[in-house]
Amino acid sequence: MRKIALAALFCVLAAPVFAQGSSPEVGAPHYGVPADPARIKAWDISIAPDGTGLPPGKGSVAEGLAIYSQKCVMCHGVDGAGKPADRLTGGIGTLTSAAPVKTVASFWPYATTLFDYTRRAMPVTTPRTLTDHETYALVAYILSVDGIVKKDAVLDAKSLPKVKMPNRDGFIDHSSITH
Amino acid sequence: MTKDSVSKTSRRGLLQAGLAGVGAIAAAPAMAQQDYITAAMKTPGRPFSPYGMPATYESGVKRLVGPPGVNPGTGSSRTPLEMLEGIITPSGLHYERHHNGVPDIDPAAHRLLIHGLVKNPLEFSIDALMRYPRISAMHFMECGGNSGANSGPTPPPLTAGGIHGLLSCSEWTGVKLSLLLDEAGVQPEGKWMLAESGDAAGLSRSIPLAAAHEVGILALYQNGERIRPEQGYPVRLLMPGWEGNLNIKWLHRLKVVPGPMNTKDETSKYSLLQPDGKSRQFNFPLPVKSTITRPSGNMTMSGAGYYEVSGLAWSGHGAIAKVEVSLDGGKTWAAADMPGPVLPQCLTKFRINWDWDGKPATIMSRATDEKGNVQPPHAVWMAQYAPGQAYQNNGIQCWAIGADNTVKNAYA
Numbered sequence: 319m320r321k322i323a324l325a326a327l328f329c330v331l332a333a334p335v336f337a338q339g340s341s342p343e344v345g346a347p348h349y350g351v352p353a354d355p356a357r358i359k360a361w362d363i364s365i366a367p368d369g370t371g372l373p374p375g376k377g378s379v380a381e382g383l384a385i386y387s388q389k390c391v392m393c394h395g396v397d398g399a400g401k402p403a404d405r406l407t408g409g410i411g412t413l414t415s416a417a418p419v420k421t422v423a424s425f426w427p428y429a430t431t432l433f434d435y436t437r438r439a440m441p442v443t444t445p446r447t448l449t450d451h452e453t454y455a456l457v458a459y460i461l462s463v464d465g466i467v468k469k470d471a472v473l474d475a476k477s478l479p480k481v482k483m484p485n486r487d488g489f490i491d492h493s494s495i496t497h
Numbered sequence: 498m499t500k501d502s503v504s505k506t507s508r509r510g511l512l513q514a515g516l517a518g519v520g521a522i523a524a525a526p527a528m529a530q531q532d533y534i535t536a537a538m539k540t541p542g543r544p545f546s547p548y549g550m551p552a553t554y555e556s557g558v559k560r561l562v563g564p565p566g567v568n569p570g571t572g573s574s575r576t577p578l579e580m581l582e583g584i585i586t587p588s589g590l591h592y593e594r595h596h597n598g599v600p601d602i603d604p605a606a607h608r609l610l611i612h613g614l615v616k617n618p619l620e621f622s623i624d625a626l627m628r629y630p631r632i633s634a635m636h637f638m639e640c641g642g643n644s645g646a647n648s649g650p651t652p653p654p655l656t657a658g659g660i661h662g663l664l665s666c667s668e669w670t671g672v673k674l675s676l677l678l679d680e681a682g683v684q685p686e687g688k689w690m691l692a693e694s695g696d697a698a699g700l701s702r703s704i705p706l707a708a709a710h711e712v713g714i715l716a717l718y719q720n721g722e723r724i725r726p727e728q729g730y731p732v733r734l735l736m737p738g739w740e741g742n743l744n745i746k747w748l749h750r751l752k753v754v755p756g757p758m759n760t761k762d763e764t765s766k767y768s769l770l771q772p773d774g775k776s777r778q779f780n781f782p783l784p785v786k787s788t789i790t791r792p793s794g795n796m797t798m799s800g801a802g803y804y805e806v807s808g809l810a811w812s813g814h815g816a817i818a819k820v821e822v823s824l825d826g827g828k829t830w831a832a833a834d835m836p837g838p839v840l841p842q843c844l845t846k847f848r849i850n851w852d853w854d855g856k857p858a859t860i861m862s863r864a865t866d867e868k869g870n871v872q873p874p875h876a877v878w879m880a881q882y883a884p885g886q887a888y889q890n891n892g893i894q895c896w897a898i899g900a901d902n903t904v905k906n907a908y909a
Contacts, residue, residue, distance in 0.1 A: 325773075345627055346679065347628060348680050349621065349625035349626075349628050350619030350620060350625065350680050351620050351621075351625075352617065352618065352619065352620075353611075357610075357620075358610065358618055362750070362752060364698070364752060366756070366758055367756075367759050390779070390789060399855065402566075402567050412830070413774040414773065414883075418774075418884065420770070422765070425764075428759050428764065431759055431760060431761055431764055431765070434760065438699035439597065439699050442567055442568050442571070443568060445698070446697075479865065483681055488774060488775055488776055489764070489768060489775070489777075489778040491543050491779060492778060492780055493705055493757065493778070493781070495780075495782065496705060496707075497708075497782065
């Protein structure tokens with residue numbers, strides 16, 4: 319604002335606007351407003367692979383099965399077998415076969431991604447309605463179908479990032495190619 | 498071409514019918530002699546309209562809307578490439594790929610948050626973004642899954658748009674992302690940026706911060722008007738030449754982070770599974786590609802004679818350096834003309850003359866970009882990946898033309 323005020327002053331004094339005959343150098347505009355920390359906290363729903371961002375709460379496999387049966391099974395099938403929506407379970411060991419089956423269990427490298435995606439985007443007709451507790455439980459259930467976590471597992475912010483997904487080392491990083 | 502050949506045929510048919518009917522219906526030739534005085538000349542035309550639309554006769558030129566997914570807003574619609582001309586896609590025909598429908602966003606209520614590893618977390622209203630200096634550039638947008646139909650064992654009987662129509666090109670205008678990142682003040686540990694959409698899918702992608710700072714644009718305008726809802730109104734992230742999925746639409750949050758977040762769309766989707774079971778992750782610039790659009794799949798040739806063979810070429814790595822065309826199944830190649838603007842990460846038109854002898858022929862195009870990347874033959878592309886891997890297919894597109902005037906998708 320100070321710069322603008324100074325520019326106005328110069329106008330009053332009839333100083334030339336275009337000293338160089340071209341677009342003048344001016345300071346970069348600053349029209350962002352400081353973001354309130356409490357607003358940021360509620361806004362930021364992303365979860366990093368190391369678990370950064372995971373909320374308090376926990377959920378068990380048994381609880382997850384109950385929620386899955388109520389809210390998920392109509393699209394993702396019994397035991398996550400898929401159809402009409404993506405298959406979630408099975409397919410482990412098929413990635414080098416003639417018919418690779420890419421599921422959460424066989425393909426996804428991080429369990430944190432399942433929490434992040436489920437909480438933000440599922441169920442598809444009513445996204446952003448699952449509680450953190452429900453999300454932990456659903457993740458625990460889906461991972462339990464293939465034995466990635468035990469049937470009596472309870473997942474929370476500490477245990478979820480420690481889950482080792484079968485295809486954790488299956489990705490080659492091409493992010494250095496940017497041009 | 499279908500239209501041309503149909504209209505020519507029908508006109509010829511009418512003429513023949515008229516000639517044959519000379520004796521039978523005496524009035525017909527007299528009417529025909531006056532057909533240059535049309536109703537349009539005798540009646541005042543319609544008045545002005547606040548927003549113009551294409552001619553009603555062109556109502557067949559529309560997006561190819563795919564079958565609905567689990568819910569109606571999940572899936573895609575494709576640009577009918579073979580029905581269009583030039584390098585700019587009309588905004589209403591820009592392809593769509595939505596993960597949970599098109600949100601209705603009030604720009605007055607929309608905010609963009611920049612936070613994470615920054616000195617000053619900031620919120621920007623759209624009004625605030627409109628006050629920054631703007632840049633404009635013409636760039637293609639292409640879905641990472643475009644041309645995936647050609648990744649199966651047999652060529653599907655589709656049109657150019659049906660195969661390659663998750664591809665469009667616009668003039669985009671907006672604010673350089675670097676201005677806003679600098680305003681927020683990125684901390685040294687901030688190496689990546691998570692971009693998130695404000696739709697019902699909350700689509701999010703991780704992008705290396707250096708590249709985002711160098712080339713990222715917050716697009717507010719598309720082809721001169723505010724960006725369409727289907728393309729991310731009121732603001733979308735534009736990373737020129739990078740796969741469509743990470744050009745986050747309905748952008749409402751950018752978080753500066755130390756490393757990639759490994760979101761759903763950069764792990765389970767848009768990663769390229771190889772035959773060895775490993776997947777290439779973070780496939781940012783789209784590979785060099787081209788396709789002949791005229792003549793192309795499911796068109797009908799008009800018999801032997803002159804044809805302008807034309808099409809589009811593009812690369813996420815830069816400008817197109819050359820396009821070669823073969824009209825004899827890959828035996829001989831000739832450099833095509835590139836008459837229009839040749840711009841980096843932009844659709845580029847090519848054309849070549851052809852005097853078709855009416856015999857079966859397979860035609861194809863092969864693009865090379867300024868970095869020296871060359872479009873591979875279909876079989877070479879297929880061999881790089883696991884069965885069913887359909888992302889970023891840039892294998893050479895062949896069209897098989899028959900003596901019966903048919904044009905069909907072919908693999909070689």
